Amino acid sequence: MTGRGGRAVGRLPRQGLLGALLFAAPIISLPAPASQEIHLTIADIGGPGFSAESVSARLSGPGLSRLELHLGRLALAGRAWRDLSLACADTRIEPSAIRCGRGRLVVHGKSVPVSFAYLAAAKKLEFSVTPAPAEQWRVVAARLADGSWQATVTINGGRVSRLAPWLHAQWPRIGQGRLEGVVKLRGAAGGLAAVDAAVSVAGLAFSNASGLHAGDKVGGALRLRAQRRGGRWDWRADLDWRKGEVFWQPLYFAEGGRHLTARGSLDARSVTLERGTLALDGVGSADLAGSWDRAGGRLADLTLSAGGLDLGGLYRVLLQPFLQQTALADLRVRGAADLEWQYRDGATRKLDLRLAQADIEDGRGRFALHGLNASVPWTARGPARAELAIGGAQLLHIPLGAVRVPVEMNGSSFALGRLELPVLGGRLTLEDFRASLLNGSWQWHFSGGLTPVSMEDFTRALDLPVMHGTLSGVIPGVDYRDRTVTVDGALLFKVFDGTAVVKDLVIYDPLGRAPRLNANLDMRDLDLGLLTRTFSFGNIEGRVDAQVNDLALSAWQPVRFDARVASSAGDYPRKISQKAVENISALGGAGAAAAIQRSFLRFFHEFRYAKLGLSCVLRNGVCLMGGVERAPQGYVIVKGGGIPAITVIGYNRYVDWDELLERLKRITQGNVQPVVH
Amino acid sequence: MNTLRPNYPALFLAALLSLWWMPGAARAADLEINTPAISALKQSMQQRYGQLAPYYGNGAVGLTRDGMVALRDAGAVPLAQRQRVSALVAQENQDRAALYREIARANGHPEWEAEVRATFAQRWIDKAAPGWWYQGANGNWARK
Numbered sequence A: 001m002t003g004r005g006g007r008a009v010g011r012l013p014r015q016g017l018l019g020a021l022l023f024a025a026p027i028i029s030l031p032a033p034a035s036q037e038i039h040l041t042i043a044d045i046g047g048p049g050f051s052a053e054s055v056s057a058r059l060s061g062p063g064l065s066r067l068e069l070h071l072g073r074l075a076l077a078g079r080a081w082r083d084l085s086l087a088c089a090d091t092r093i094e095p096s097a098i099r100c101g102r103g104r105l106v107v108h109g110k111s112v113p114v115s116f117a118y119l120a121a122a123k124k125l126e127f128s129v130t131p132a133p134a135e136q137w138r139v140v141a142a143r144l145a146d147g148s149w150q151a152t153v154t155i156n157g158g159r160v161s162r163l164a165p166w167l168h169a170q171w172p173r174i175g176q177g178r179l180e181g182v183v184k185l186r187g188a189a190g191g192l193a194a195v196d197a198a199v200s201v202a203g204l205a206f207s208n209a210s211g212l213h214a215g216d217k218v219g220g221a222l223r224l225r226a227q228r229r230g231g232r233w234d235w236r237a238d239l240d241w242r243k244g245e246v247f248w249q250p251l252y253f254a255e256g257g258r259h260l261t262a263r264g265s266l267d268a269r270s271v272t273l274e275r276g277t278l279a280l281d282g283v284g285s286a287d288l289a290g291s292w293d294r295a296g297g298r299l300a301d302l303t304l305s306a307g308g309l310d311l312g313g314l315y316r317v318l319l320q321p322f323l324q325q326t327a328l329a330d331l332r333v334r335g336a337a338d339l340e341w342q343y344r345d346g347a348t349r350k351l352d353l354r355l356a357q358a359d360i361e362d363g364r365g366r367f368a369l370h371g372l373n374a375s376v377p378w379t380a381r382g383p384a385r386a387e388l389a390i391g392g393a394q395l396l397h398i399p400l401g402a403v404r405v406p407v408e409m410n411g412s413s414f415a416l417g418r419l420e421l422p423v424l425g426g427r428l429t430l431e432d433f434r435a436s437l438l439n440g441s442w443q444w445h446f447s448g449g450l451t452p453v454s455m456e457d458f459t460r461a462l463d464l465p466v467m468h469g470t471l472s473g474v475i476p477g478v479d480y481r482d483r484t485v486t487v488d489g490a491l492l493f494k495v496f497d498g499t500a501v502v503k504d505l506v507i508y509d510p511l512g513r514a515p516r517l518n519a520n521l522d523m524r525d526l527d528l529g530l531l532t533r534t535f536s537f538g539n540i541e542g543r544v545d546a547q548v549n550d551l552a553l554s555a556w557q558p559v560r561f562d563a564r565v566a567s568s569a570g571d572y573p574r575k576i577s578q579k580a581v582e583n584i585s586a587l588g589g590a591g592a593a594a595a596i597q598r599s600f601l602r603f604f605h606e607f608r609y610a611k612l613g614l615s616c617v618l619r620n621g622v623c624l625m626g627g628v629e630r631a632p633q634g635y636v637i638v639k640g641g642g643i644p645a646i647t648v649i650g651y652n653r654y655v656d657w658d659e660l661l662e663r664l665k666r667i668t669q670g671n672v673q674p675v676v677h
Numbered sequence B: 001m002n003t004l005r006p007n008y009p010a011l012f013l014a015a016l017l018s019l020w021w022m023p024g025a026a027r028a029a030d031l032e033i034n035t036p037a038i039s040a041l042k043q044s045m046q047q048r049y050g051q052l053a054p055y056y057g058n059g060a061v062g063l064t065r066d067g068m069v070a071l072r073d074a075g076a077v078p079l080a081q082r083q084r085v086s087a088l089v090a091q092e093n094q095d096r097a098a099l100y101r102e103i104a105r106a107n108g109h110p111e112w113e114a115e116v117r118a119t120f121a122q123r124w125i126d127k128a129a130p131g132w133w134y135q136g137a138n139g140n141w142a143r144k
Helices: A016-021 A160-166 A310-324 A455-461 A528-535 A578-587 A592-598 A657-670 B007-020 B037-058 B079-106 B109-127
Strands: A001-005 A007-008 A039-045 A049-060 A066-076 A079-088 A092-094 A098-105 A111-117 A124-130 A135-143 A149-159 A173-188 A191-207 A213-231 A233-250 A251-253 A259-267 A271-278 A286-293 A298-310 A331-345 A347-362 A367-379 A385-389 A392-395 A398-399 A403-410 A413-416 A419-423 A426-438 A441-454 A470-481 A484-487 A491-495 A498-506 A518-527 A543-556 A556-566 A573-576 A606-619 A623-627 A630-631 A634-640 A648-649 A653-654 B061-063 B069-071 B134-135 B141-143
Touching: A066 A111, A066 A403, A098 A233, A111 A578, A191 A233, A213 B079, A233 B079, A251 A310, A251 B079, A310 A331, A310 B079, A367 A398, A367 A403, A398 A419, A403 A419, A441 A455, A455 A470, A518 A528, A528 A543, A543 B007, A543 B037, A578 A606, A578 A634, A578 A648, A578 A657, A623 A630, A623 A648, A623 A657, A653 A657, B037 B061, B037 B079, B061 B109, B069 B079, B079 B109
Parallel strands: A623 A634, B061 B134
Antiparallel strands: A001 A039, A007 A039, A039 A049, A049 A066, A066 A079, A079 A098, A092 A098, A098 A111, A111 A124, A124 A135, A135 A149, A149 A173, A173 A191, A191 A213, A213 A233, A233 A251, A233 A259, A259 A271, A271 A286, A286 A298, A298 A331, A331 A347, A347 A367, A367 A385, A367 A392, A385 A403, A392 A398, A403 A413, A413 A426, A419 A426, A426 A441, A441 A470, A470 A484, A470 A491, A484 A498, A491 A498, A498 A518, A518 A543, A543 A556, A556 A606, A573 A606, A606 A623, A606 A634, A623 A653, A630 A634, A634 A648, B061 B069, B134 B141
C-alpha cells in the first residue's frame, strides 16, 4: 500500500483507519476520548486491484462512534467510481477491532446499507453490502502472515446487473438475473493469483441493443478454478446451462440441457482451450480444443471432434440457421454423424465427416437422398478420396437408384470417374464430373448419357401425361456456374421411336425460387401410334416431326414457344381413328367433330389422311393456333387423302393455353367423352 | 372494436396489385408481366405476409431502400419467435430477389434487374401502411 500527501489530524496514525478499512496496515490501538474528533485526509492510496484518491475520514461523536468516510475516486478491478461516501453511526473501536453494524454507503446518489468489521489480530476485513432486500454481497478478506491475501465473496440473491461495470461494453446488457454462490480469491504482492468460483444464476435476462443477442430466464451453474503461473493463468471450468432460452443470431437455443467442461490457459494474447467437452441436448457431445486471439477478437484455431451426433438435431440447431439463403434451407434430416473439424486462421483445414444411414429430404420436394452412408476425409490441401453410398435419391421428382460414389477431392476441387446412376429402369452415365467451389459459389461440369429409361415412369415422375416407349440419349458437356446450367451442343434423345434434339438449353437457378429454362427442341419421325396410344387419344398411324423453338419455361411451366407438329416426310401408313378425329376437333373447341356424327362418316372407324399438323405460338398465355395449311376462316389440322378420307379444320385461332391444357387433360384422362354438338 | 383499424392485408394486397399494374416504370420494363414463377412468388409472399404483418406493424421488420425487408428491431419480437421471424425475413428476401430477377428476365432484359428492384423499393415504401418503418435514401430508418 502506498500513501502520499496524507495529512492526519488527531492522534490516529496516518494510514490507520484506511488501512483498517482496506486491510493493509496495523490498526490503532488507542481508544479515543468521548468528545474527540479525528480527521484524516489522504491524496491517494493503492493496493492490489484497487486505488483510492482524495480520501477523507472523520470520526466523531460519543466514543468516536460516528464514522464519515469520503472517497473522491475509487478504482476497483479496473472500474472506477467518483464521490463515494460511507457513514456509520454505530462504529465501535475496540482494542483489536473496528466494527460497524449499520452503515450506509452512498454511490451515485444511492444509499445502500453496509456493515463491516476489521479484526486487527487476524488482519481480517469483513464487509457486507445489502443493496436491496434479499440481496447481499459479503466479502471476507484477510492478509496472511506471508504477505499474501485471500478474499471470499459470498453472494446471496445478488443482482447480475451489479456486475455491469465489469462487463465488456460490446456485450449484451444484463436486465435481470440473480446470483448465488461463493467466489474465493487469493493474491500476493504481485496481484491476484487464484480464483475459485462456484456460482449459479437464475432468471438471467440479457440483450444487446438490436435484440439479436439475447437471453431470457437463463439458469445454470458455473464452477471455475484458475491459478496464475507467471504471466499465464491456468483454468478449469464447468458450465451447466439448464434453463432458459437464448437467441444469438442466427442460432436459437430453447429450454434444454447444455453442458461445457473445459480446461485451458489464458495470457495477454490469447485464451487457450486445451481440452473441452460440449454437450447439447438433442445433438450430442463434442470434444473441443482451440484458442481465441484476444487482440484480434477472433477464433484463432479450433479442433472439434464428435461421434454419434444426431444429424437431425445438428442440422436443426446449428446448421439450418446458417443455410437460410441456400437450397439447403428447409431439409428434413435423419441419421448419425461423426465429425472431426479443424479450423485455423479463418478457414477450415480439415473436415472428416462420416454419415451413417442418413436421410436428407428437401422440404419443397426438389431433391432427396436416402440411406446415405458416407466417409468424407476432406483436407484443405492435398488429395483425398471420399466414399458415398446412396441407397436411393430423387432429383426434381426423378427417382435415382442405389449407387456408390467415389469422389476424388483436392482442396476445393472434386471429381468423379465414370458413374452410372440407375434411373427409371435405365442408367444415367456421368463422365468426367468435376465440381469446384470458387469464391463461395459452386461450379460443375459433366457429360454423359442415358441408356433407355421407361417413358412411362419418367412421365409419371414429372406428373406429365403418361407416355409409353423409352427415352435414351447422349448428354454433351453440361456446365453449372453463376447459378445457371448450360449445355454445350445438343442433347440427343431417342423417344417414340424417333429422335429428339434439345439445343441451346439453359436453366437459370434450377433449385431456386424462380427456375427458368430456355431451349429449342427438334423432334423427328415420332411414331404417332406410340404417342397417341400413350395419350388414350384415339389411334393415329403415321409419323410426325415437331419443332419447339424459343421455348421458355418459368417455374417449369411454358410461358413462350413457337411449336409446330406436322407429318414427317416419307412413305408410311397414314390412318386416323374416328375417336382421334373427334379429340383433335375437341382440342380446338367444337367444330369438325359434329360433322362426322351427322354424316355417313360415322360408319367408319378409321380414315386415311394425307398430312396432319398443328402449330401453336404461345405468348402471354394465349396460343395462336395454325394447321398444315390455311382453310377458309380456319386452318387444316388433318388433310384427307385416300378412301375413306377426312379433313379436319380448326376455326379457333386463339386458344387460352390453360384452357387447352385442361382440354388435353380431359381427353387424355379418357374419362370425358369429346363434346359433340 | 377495431373498426377504425386499417385493414393491413387489404392495403398490402392493394400495394402488391398496384405494383403489378404500375405503368411505364423501369424504362420499358413491364412490371405487370406475369409468369408461373411470378405467380408462385406472389402467392408465396402473400402467404408469408400474414406472418410478417404484425412485425411490420410494430417496427420489428422494416422496408429497406433496396427493395428488401430487414429485421431492424429484433427486441420487438418475443425471444422464442426471433429465429422464426429472422428466417421469414430471409425467405421474403429470397422471394423478392427472385421476383426482381424474374421480372427482368421475363421482359427479356436480365440487366434491368437493378432498375426493377429500385422501382419496387420505392413503391413498397410509398404503399406501406402508416406506422411501418422504412429506410430512407440516407440509410436511416423512419416511421411512416
